Amino acid sequence: MKPEIRNILGGITGAVVLNLVHEVAKRISHKAPRVDLLGEEAVTKTAEALGVEAPTGEALTASTFVADLASNAGYYAMIGKGDNDTILLRGAGYGLMAGLGAIGLAKPLGLNESTVARTDETKVLTVTWYVLGGLAAALAIKSLR
Structure with missing residues (x-):
């Protein structure tokens, strides 16, 4: 299997794990990010900035899910660049940076930061889930090598 395909499959794995954790947690805890x-x-602000009508309802949910899955998969796929000896560390590091980015960049990007940074617990959970996604991607890539 080509390294690029392996890395993309690993990235998809990490993105799916991340989304599953988010979906389960939001259904069982009101404290969840x-x-x-x-x-x-x-997605809504991007559509408006492009001068197109933003999706609503189920179309917005589906569009967001696809965009989230694709962007996280592409990001996590980069974990595969490098050797196996440090892949888990890279996975954790990529996840850490993504989680910190989610809580730290929301407000500067004009988004409602309370969705991911409402409390210290919410912030820790947000970062932890992105780290889990990064580790899942790293483990998948490593197992495909």
């Missing part, structure tokens, strides 16, 4: 709401706001 709502990355889905942050994403919906980003």
